[in-house]
Amino acid sequence: xxxxxxGARLTPYLLVLxxxxxxxxxxxxxTFVMLSVSTQTGDIVSGFQQTFHWxxxxxxxxxxxxQFIRSIVYGLITTLLCLVIxxxxxxxxxxxxxxxxxxxLFLILLPFFVSFxxxxxxxxxxxxxxxxxxxxxxxxxxxxxxxxILATAPAVIGGLTYNFLPFMVLPIYVGLERLDPALxxxxxxxxxxxxxxxxxxxxxxxxxxxxxGVLLTFVPAAADYVxxxxxxxxxxxxxxxxxxxxxxxxxxxxxxxxxSFILMAALLxxxxxxxxxxxxxxxxxxxxx
Amino acid sequence: xxxxxxxxxxxxxxxxxxxxxxxAIELVKIAKTFSSRRGIxxxxxxxxxxxxxxxxxxxxxxxxxxxxxxxxxIGGFEEPTEGQILLYGDDVVGVPPNHRDVNMVFxxxxxxxxxxxxxxxxxxxxxxxxxxxxxxxxxxxxxDLVQLDGxxxxxxxxxxxxxxxxxxxARALVNRPRALLLDEPLAALDLxxxxxxxxxxxxxxxxxxxxxxxxxxxxxxxxTMSDRLVVMNAGRIEQLGSPRExxxxxxxxFVAGFIGTSNLITGRVRAMDGSTALxxxxxxxxxxxxxxxxxxxxxxxxxxxxVRPEKIVISEDRPGSGRCAIxxxxxxxxxxxxxxxxxxxxxxxxxxxxxxQNASDADDIAGRGADxxxxxxxxxxxxxxxxxxxxxxxxSDLSGGNQ
Numbered sequence: 001x002x003x004x005x006x007g008a009r010l011t012p013y014l015l016v017l018x019x020x021x022x023x024x025x026x027x028x029x030x031t032f033v034m035l036s037v038s039t040q041t042g043d044i045v046s047g048f049q050q051t052f053h054w055x056x057x058x059x060x061x062x063x064x065x066x067q068f069i070r071s072i073v074y075g076l077i078t079t080l081l082c083l084v085i086x087x088x089x090x091x092x093x094x095x096x097x098x099x100x101x102x103x104x105l106f107l108i109l110l111p112f113f114v115s116f117x118x119x120x121x122x123x124x125x126x127x128x129x130x131x132x133x134x135x136x137x138x139x140x141x142x143x144x145x146x147x148x149i150l151a152t153a154p155a156v157i158g159g160l161t162y163n164f165l166p167f168m169v170l171p172i173y174v175g176l177e178r179l180d181p182a183l184x185x186x187x188x189x190x191x192x193x194x195x196x197x198x199x200x201x202x203x204x205x206x207x208x209x210x211x212x213g214v215l216l217t218f219v220p221a222a223a224d225y226v227x228x229x230x231x232x233x234x235x236x237x238x239x240x241x242x243x244x245x246x247x248x249x250x251x252x253x254x255x256x257x258x259x260s261f262i263l264m265a266a267l268l269x270x271x272x273x274x275x276x277x278x279x280x281x282x283x284x285x286x287x288x289x
Numbered sequence: 290x291x292x293x294x295x296x297x298x299x300x301x302x303x304x305x306x307x308x309x310x311x312x313a314i315e316l317v318k319i320a321k322t323f324s325s326r327r328g329i330x331x332x333x334x335x336x337x338x339x340x341x342x343x344x345x346x347x348x349x350x351x352x353x354x355x356x357x358x359x360x361x362x363i364g365g366f367e368e369p370t371e372g373q374i375l376l377y378g379d380d381v382v383g384v385p386p387n388h389r390d391v392n393m394v395f396x397x398x399x400x401x402x403x404x405x406x407x408x409x410x411x412x413x414x415x416x417x418x419x420x421x422x423x424x425x426x427x428x429x430x431x432x433d434l435v436q437l438d439g440x441x442x443x444x445x446x447x448x449x450x451x452x453x454x455x456x457x458x459a460r461a462l463v464n465r466p467r468a469l470l471l472d473e474p475l476a477a478l479d480l481x482x483x484x485x486x487x488x489x490x491x492x493x494x495x496x497x498x499x500x501x502x503x504x505x506x507x508x509x510x511x512x513t514m515s516d517r518l519v520v521m522n523a524g525r526i527e528q529l530g531s532p533r534e535x536x537x538x539x540x541x542x543f544v545a546g547f548i549g550t551s552n553l554i555t556g557r558v559r560a561m562d563g564s565t566a567l568x569x570x571x572x573x574x575x576x577x578x579x580x581x582x583x584x585x586x587x588x589x590x591x592x593x594x595x596v597r598p599e600k601i602v603i604s605e606d607r608p609g610s611g612r613c614a615i616x617x618x619x620x621x622x623x624x625x626x627x628x629x630x631x632x633x634x635x636x637x638x639x640x641x642x643x644x645x646q647n648a649s650d651a652d653d654i655a656g657r658g659a660d661x662x663x664x665x666x667x668x669x670x671x672x673x674x675x676x677x678x679x680x681x682x683x684x685s686d687l688s689g690g691n692q
Contacts, residue, residue, distance in 0.1 A: 182399035185366055188386040189393045190413035190460065200412070204403045 038257035048253065056258040064242050064259060071239040072266070074153070075222030078160040079168075082217045083210065085161070086168035090209075091202075094176035105173065108166050120159055120230045127155060127231070151233025159227035164220065168213040175209025176202070211278060219267055239263055311378045313468050313500040314340040314363060319372030321358050332358040334524035335372065340468075340502060345494050347503045349511040350521035351547065356504045357472055359521075363502065364470050365389045377467060387416075392461035393470045396477070398453050400445040406432070406456050407441035413464040431463040434493060451482045458493065468500040475510065487513050508548045512536060520544045537597075542673045545595040552601075552641040553673075554594045558586050566592055566672065571636065573607065574615045577667040584672035593673040598642040600669040603631060603655060608664040617641065619659045631655070633663055 038056060042048035061068070093104045111119060126133050127149045137143045149155050179202065187197040225240025232238075239259065247256035316338040323330045333355040340346045348356035361367040363374060365386035373380050381389055392413070400409050407428055414424045432438050435455035445453055454474060461469055474490075475483045491514050494501050505511050511518045512532040520527045520535060520543070528540045539545035545553065556568035556576060566581035578586070578594050586592045596613075608614050617633035620640060631643040641663060655661050 180397065180399060182395050182397050183401060185386070186393070186395060186399035186401070186460075187412070189364060189366075190464070191387045191416035192412070193387060193416075196416055201401060205401075 034257045034260060037253050038261055040254050044251040044253075053254070056254050057262060060255055060258045061262060064239065067237055067239045067242050068262070068266070070236070071222045071263075072270075074157055074160060074238060075218050077157050078164060078221040079214055079218040081157070081161045082165050082168040083214065086165055086172055086213065087206075087210070090169050090172035090176055094173055094179075101177075105170075108169050112166065116163060117226055117230070120163065120226055123159055123162070124150065124230050150231055151236065153236055156228050156232040156236045156238070159231040160221045160224060163224075163227065164217045167216040167220075171212035171216065172206060172209040175206045175212075179205055207278070211275075214274070215271060219271070222267060223263060310342060312339045312375075313342040313344070313377060314338075314502065315373075315375040315378075316359070316363075317373040317375065319359070319362060319369040319374060321355070321362060321367060322370045331524050333362070333369070336524075336526055338519065338526070338529075340500060342500055343498050345491065345501045345503065345514055345516045347505060347511040347515040347518035348521060349505055349508060349518050349547075350527075352506055354521040355524040356506075356521050360393075360470050360472055360502060360504045363468070364391055364393045366393075390466055391468045391470055392464050392466040393472065394454075394457045394461050394474045396473045398445075398457040398474075398477075400453055400456055400460070402445055404444075405441065406437065406443050406445070406448070409445065409456055410441075410460045410463050412460065417464070427463055428459075431459040434462075434496065435459045450478055451486060454478065454486065458490075462493070462497060462499065465497075466499065468502055471501060471503045473504055473506070475505075476507075483510070490514060512548070520547060522547075538671060539595060540674055542593050542595075545671070545673055550598050550642050550644075551595045552598060552639075554596070554635075554637070554639055554641070555591055556594065556637070558588050558590055558592050561586065561588055565667075568592065568594070570615060575610075576613055576615065576670070578670040578672050579668055581672035584674045586672055595671050595673055596641070596665055596669055598630070599628075599644040599646075600665045601641065601643045602664050603633070603643055603645060604662050604664065605655070605659075607662050611667075612664040613667055613670055614662055614664040617661055617663050619655050619657055619661060622655075622657055633661065635663075 036050060037048065039050065039052045039054055040048040041051045041053045089108070093101055093108075097104050125131055128134070129148050129150065134143070134147065134149065138145055138147070183201055183205070184197060187201045192200065222238075223240050225238060225244050228236055228238040228241050229244075232241075243256050243259050243263070246252045246259065316336055318335045318337060319333060320331070320335045321333040323332060336355075336359065338359075348359055350356045358367060362369050363376075365381070365384060365388075369382060372382075374382050376390065386393075401412065404412070410428045410431060411424050414427060419427070428441070429438070432441055435458055437452060437455050437459065440448065440452065445456065448456065454477075457474065471490075475486050478486060487510060490501075503511070503514065512535075515532055517529065517531055518535060519529045522543045528535055528544045530538075535544060536548055539548060539551070542553065545551040554568075554576070556570070558566045558581070559569045560567045561582070564580050564582035566578045566586040568576035568578065570576045576594070578592065581592060584592070602608070615635055615637075617635045619631055620634045621632040623630040623632075625644075626647070628644045628646050631645065633641050633643060635641060643663065
């Protein structure tokens with residue numbers, strides 16, 4: 001085989017090589033290291049030994065299942081709220097945005113230009129017990145003096161919804177934007193009312209966008225710890241906060257790793273089940289069209 | 290047809306003259322203007338049109354001539370700026386598409402990609418709450434008619450272009466509309482398939498007996514399929530007639546140029562004999578144009594004349610009297626299989642196209658550079674009406690396009 005033909009055959013592999021290397025070094029290796037750490041025993045002073053102590057997983061679940069379930073529930077509520085808010089926004093920009101589509105999308109993305117933590121911290125200032133909102137309301141006598149927002153579940157879920165909303169808007173917008181306007185005309189031509197056209201044509205064809213938006217919102221929202229740390233309290237702790245505490249404060253690396261694995265497994269299972277139920281094959285087909 | 294009638298639809302009813310059938314579609318002075326950044330664009334300029342029941346009627350013209358806008362106004366996708374659209378006598382202006390008893394076949398087909406062929410075709414019937422059994426029967430019949438039986442579970446993307454086109458047709462026809470609107474439905478098909486579908490469409494139209502309004506920029510398509518057609522240009526109607534009338538007797542320079550290959554000769558009128566004009570030519574040449582008076586010919590004025598390329602005969606010697614005859618030199622010879630096309634430059638500086646059938650007894654008539662005579666029967670010289678120049682305010686608008 002001539003040199004140039006060999007080169008031509010190798011080119012695609014050479015092109016994906018950096019990507020694979022990156023994945024191996026920064027994802028595959030750490031994952032195995034973490035798996036190994038999760039079954040070790042010992043402490044930070046005398047060192048950790050590999051003892052295949054799978055018991056840590058059971059202990060972790062028994063100790064923190066409340067936080068696990070809370071994370072999933074918060075993630076689900078956040079995803080639902082994002083969907084309810086984002087769909088009309090995306091629809092409006094896609095169909096009514098006209099010449100301003102790009103500007104409106106830019107406005108959706110604008111918060112990303114400020115750090116995630118800073119933005120959440122700003123909500124802390126606004127919502128705190130003596131912050132600008134509550135002190136005003138209390139002065140006017142609209143709420144009682146011991147009313148508070150921070151450290152409640154709505155504060156954490158509100159923060160999550162606010163922070164992850166663009167991840168829902170963008171994929172739905174993309175799905176709606178590429179909808180052929182002739183399909184809407186065809187539905188109207190075939191005696192479809194506005195409602196019927198939406199239910200039978202627009203909504204089903206926007207499902208790939210919704211599917212992507214749900215994944216992009218649910219997974220990071222359920223694993224988030226910043227919102228619970230800044231806007232939440234003792235009774236709104238999420239599993240992300242627990243892992244952070246186990247790792248950085250208690251220095252219990254095996255437990256932190258085991259909890260991370262349980263979270264990862266739960267999210268993966270959830271995503272696969274969700275894809276099954278929605279019939280991704282079909283969804284992806286429509287998306288690939 | 291149990292479509293919900295809106296108050297507007299019932300309000301204006303034009304009584305037909307007794308004894309005459311109500312036309313399926315009547316356009317009364319409809320006009321459409323769009324505002325754009327470059328000002329107001331006139332897409333359709335006060336058109337009057339009457340389309341009879343069961344007719345295969347074509348709107349033919351170049352892109353931007355207003356034909357698609359006209360069709361979309363009939364369908365309810367655009368509202369006219371002025372004028373009335375009567376559907377069997379009822380003014381439907383202001384009635385939304387889902388309450389208009391006409392259906393459309395879209396240029397891109399606009400099939401619902403997430404539905405099977407059956408669901409696509411049943412869409413309209415389901416919206417009209419037709420019973421399940423009847424829907425099934427009617428969709429089945431319609432798929433038979435368009436020869437897609439057995440494909441009802443397929444998705445549109447699993448079908449070929451021609452099959453998708455049939456689904457679009459079935460989806461519209463299954464509703465038994467009072468008129469079917471077709472927006473360049475064959476444009477996306479390749480030549481062979483397009484020709485087959487032309488005959489197929491014609492057959493289906495005969496079988497269902499529904500009025501078809503067909504938009505196309507392809508003159509062959511319009512000539513092949515239509516009972517009658519209009520040639521449109523710059524938002525106006527240039528000519529209305531049967532395919533034969535429009536082809537054999539183009540009325541304007543635009544129609545002569547747009548339909549078929551046309552030769553255009555412009556000459557000064559030397560004399561008039563009744564309505565026949567005699568054009569200036571060399572002493573032994575002869576250019577006679579019958580029925581020129583109605584086209585506005587007058588002594589001393591320029592007249593546009595057209596002759597179809599297949600009507601012209603090429604000869605070495607001067608043909609006998611009684612024929613139009615001019616001299617020319619062969620500039621190009623193109624062999625086309627069944628015929629040969631000659632380009633002949635005349636003394637007057639125009640170039641005329643001539644088609645000669647390659648019959649079994651035909652020899653090569655003339656080569657490049659040969660001096661020849663071109664002749665034809667005087668009644669094949671057609672005087673053309675010069676289109677009135679458009680009024681100043683709308684002339685600059687015509688480049689806007691509207692498709």
